[in-house]
Amino acid sequence: MAEEQVKKHRTPPDPNSAKYKLGQIAAKAYQDAFDAKVRGEKIGWCASNFPVEIPETLGIAVVYPENQAAAIAARGFGQQMCEISEADGYSNDICAYARISLAYAKTKDCEGQQVPMPDFVLCCNNICNCMIKWYENLAKELGIPMIMIDIPFNPDYDVPESEVAYVKAQFLDAIHQLEKITGKKWSPEKYKEVMEYSGRSSRAWLAATATAKYEPSPFNGFDLLNHMAVMVTARGKKEAAEAMELLLKEYEQNHAEGKSTYRGEEKYRIMFEGIACWPYLRATSHGLKDRGINMVTTIYADAFGFIYKDFDDMCAQYCKVPNAINLEYARDKRVKLCKENKVEGLLVHTNRSCKLWSGFMPEMSRQIGEECGIPVASFDGDQADPRNFSEAQYDTRVQGLTEIMEANKEG
Amino acid sequence: MYTFGIDIGSTTSKCVVLKDGTEIVSSSLFVGGIGTKSPFLAREEALKKAGITDKDISGTAATGYGRNRTEDADFNVSELSCHALGAHFIFPRVRTIIDIGGQDAKVISLSGDGKMRDFLMNDKCAAGTGRFLDVMAAILQVPVNEMEGMAQKAQKISQISSTCTVFAESEVISQLANGVEMPDLIAGICDSVAGRVASLAKRITIVPEVCMSGGVARNGGVRLAMERYLGTEIRFSEQAQLFGAIGAALYAFQKS
Numbered sequence: 023m024a025e026e027q028v029k030k031h032r033t034p035p036d037p038n039s040a041k042y043k044l045g046q047i048a049a050k051a052y053q054d055a056f057d058a059k060v061r062g063e064k065i066g067w068c069a070s071n072f073p074v075e076i077p078e079t080l081g082i083a084v085v086y087p088e089n090q091a092a093a094i095a096a097r098g099f100g101q102q103m104c105e106i107s108e109a110d111g112y113s114n115d116i117c118a119y120a121r122i123s124l125a126y127a128k129t130k131d132c133e134g135q136q137v138p139m140p141d142f143v144l145c146c147n148n149i150c151n152c153m154i155k156w157y158e159n160l161a162k163e164l165g166i167p168m169i170m171i172d173i174p175f176n177p178d179y180d181v182p183e184s185e186v187a188y189v190k191a192q193f194l195d196a197i198h199q200l201e202k203i204t205g206k207k208w209s210p211e212k213y214k215e216v217m218e219y220s221g222r223s224s225r226a227w228l229a230a231t232a233t234a235k236y237e238p239s240p241f242n243g244f245d246l247l248n249h250m251a252v253m254v255t256a257r258g259k260k261e262a263a264e265a266m267e268l269l270l271k272e273y274e275q276n277h278a279e280g281k282s283t284y285r286g287e288e289k290y291r292i293m294f295e296g297i298a299c300w301p302y303l304r305a306t307s308h309g310l311k312d313r314g315i316n317m318v319t320t321i322y323a324d325a326f327g328f329i330y331k332d333f334d335d336m337c338a339q340y341c342k343v344p345n346a347i348n349l350e351y352a353r354d355k356r357v358k359l360c361k362e363n364k365v366e367g368l369l370v371h372t373n374r375s376c377k378l379w380s381g382f383m384p385e386m387s388r389q390i391g392e393e394c395g396i397p398v399a400s401f402d403g404d405q406a407d408p409r410n411f412s413e414a415q416y417d418t419r420v421q422g423l424t425e426i427m428e429a430n431k432e433g
Numbered sequence: 434m435y436t437f438g439i440d441i442g443s444t445t446s447k448c449v450v451l452k453d454g455t456e457i458v459s460s461s462l463f464v465g466g467i468g469t470k471s472p473f474l475a476r477e478e479a480l481k482k483a484g485i486t487d488k489d490i491s492g493t494a495a496t497g498y499g500r501n502r503t504e505d506a507d508f509n510v511s512e513l514s515c516h517a518l519g520a521h522f523i524f525p526r527v528r529t530i531i532d533i534g535g536q537d538a539k540v541i542s543l544s545g546d547g548k549m550r551d552f553l554m555n556d557k558c559a560a561g562t563g564r565f566l567d568v569m570a571a572i573l574q575v576p577v578n579e580m581e582g583m584a585q586k587a588q589k590i591s592q593i594s595s596t597c598t599v600f601a602e603s604e605v606i607s608q609l610a611n612g613v614e615m616p617d618l619i620a621g622i623c624d625s626v627a628g629r630v631a632s633l634a635k636r637i638t639i640v641p642e643v644c645m646s647g648g649v650a651r652n653g654g655v656r657l658a659m660e661r662y663l664g665t666e667i668r669f670s671e672q673a674q675l676f677g678a679i680g681a682a683l684y685a686f687q688k689s
């Protein structure tokens with residue numbers, strides 16, 4: 023579910039800018055893992071909603087196969103990797119992140135994004151259950167251990183104490199297992215530090231995304247898709263907290279000066295639902311920009327802001343990630359974003375890879391549209407498999423959405 | 434004042450010449466859509482029938498899949514908005530349109546002044562579109578325009594349970610081999626298209642009047658099945674295939 027830094031610098035970036043710093047942090051996360059491997063340390067592959075605080079506190083380097091797959095797809099290598107795993111018998115109905123990752127486990131090479139090979143995998147099913155089989159197969163193919171955290175789907179708004187206890191016991195067990203595998207030791211002081219940095223990063227990140235409430239928004243929503251890579255992989259680090267605080271400052275400053283990273287006039291404001299269509303990032307973003315549409319908000323970005331006060335509370339937060347909660351709760355979160363950010367339309371990516379997310383969208387988007395009085399359009403695509411998208415279809419639907427938003431403005 | 438609307442679809446090209454935004458002076462329809470000579474031929478014919486030339490046209494709007502790729506238009510509007518305005522021109526009381534074209538199906542809800550309020554479109558699957566009917570007609574070796582007449586003779590509508598065009602193809606072949614009567618099979622095919630689109634339509638609040646547009650609207654078998662599925666009368670016009678081009682010509686008039 024996580025994303026990757028997609029570099030498209032036309033002018034050399036200012037090394038003091040948040041954009042530059044965030045790019046460096048995301049790239050360094052990969053380098054740190056390579057360096058650790060060279061030093062002979064054990065490194066892991068980790069699911070994006072696995073508690074990053076655990077490896078961070080233990081000082082274990084991990085990389086994120088979802089981010090890697092997104093990068094591979096965005097750089098045009100998605101299809102060739104999907105075809106490798108399909109030739110091994112994986113159905114093309116399976117999540118393309120999984121197919122790409124399983125292909126990489128076999129080839130151990132893809133110039134779209136190289137990563138060091140893991141000594142263990144860290145899986146957490148608060149994202150989806152496809153993840154379990156994907157990681158099980160990685161572990162089996164590579165002959166390495168898998169640490170699994172089971173987080174049940176939550177039918178309620180609150181997380182019951184019994185669930186927190188169930189999850190906490192697994193977190194503690196995961197720490198134990200990792201200590202054994204890597205020889206590193208858990209330090210409560212270090213955890214406190216990581217928790218503080220993670221809190222600082224998250225608060226700044228959520229405040230930065232919330233500046234979209236200003237009209238015009240001080241940023242182009244596609245920026246969030248780049249910056250969130252740091253929230254996924256490095257939010258417990260000091261540099262991440264500082265870079266996120268800088269990002270917030272820049273957005274506030276943009277607003278004060280009437281500037282925005284969105285080039286051109288912001289005529290319409292929409293919420294984008296679903297994972298980005300990485301193989302067609304340019305086509306999908308241009309389809310919006312050419313019509314003066316700014317994607318001001320997406321639950322996808324906010325999903326990686328975690329604010330908690332202690333270990334138990336952290337467990338509860340991981341039980342509340344967007345894919346682990348019920349339709350009504352998920353809807354309310356999105357309605358809040360739409361209202362706070364004065365959204366005028368909703369564009370839904372019916373993502374062929376992600377059954378869980380796309381499956382409940384027709385009903386959820388209907389309810390959001392009704393509650394917020396905004397038009398909804400959806401398009402077919404895929405986060406990483408380029409064979410599931412038609413630019414003409416996308417264009418017609420975005421144009422239809424724009425025409426309704428225009429008519430609504432006219433009254 | 435004359436305005437011109439051109440609808441370049443995936444399988445056909447349609448043109449309409451409109452006078453003063455109120456009167457359809459001429460129209461044309463050619464098989465062959467984007468990437469063929471048909472858009473050009475349709476344009477020539479519509480102008481010829483109206484007895485005017487390019488110079489008499491005050492404004493041209495394009496719509497349909499090829500709307501971005503024609504140099505003959507001053508601007509383009511999505512086929513969604515054009516179908517809404519075109520249908521409103523023919524049936525002023527229509528509030529819901531079910532459009533089934535060559536490769537997509539859409540349900541559009543519109544306001545009293547013909548503006549699109551909401552829409553839903555099919556997913557990327559070809560089931561529930563004109564393409565599905567074309568494929569089935571080819572297997573059965575029955576021209577698409579004869580399907581309606583044959584469907585009316587059905588004694589017992591056969592059931593095509595696969596929504597996938599490829600699976601449905603083998604299902605139709607095996608039913609044929611099992612001796613199912615041709616009219617029953619054709620009625621089943623029409624029913625399958627209608628059922629698929631009706632379930633899309635039900636996701637939008639269906640406000641009467643309802644009309645059908647697009648090439649498949651000409652197929653009475655699908656229309657009748659749709660009425661059954663939705664429990665409401667469905668208006669039909671001989672100009673159903675021209676709604677997009679009419680809407681485009683109306684937009685051109687509004688902008689001129």
Ligand code: SF4
Pocket residue numbers: 023117118119120149150151152153297345375376377378379405
């Ligand atoms: S199926 Fe969806 S939630 Fe699961 S790994 Fe793939 S993209 Fe993420």
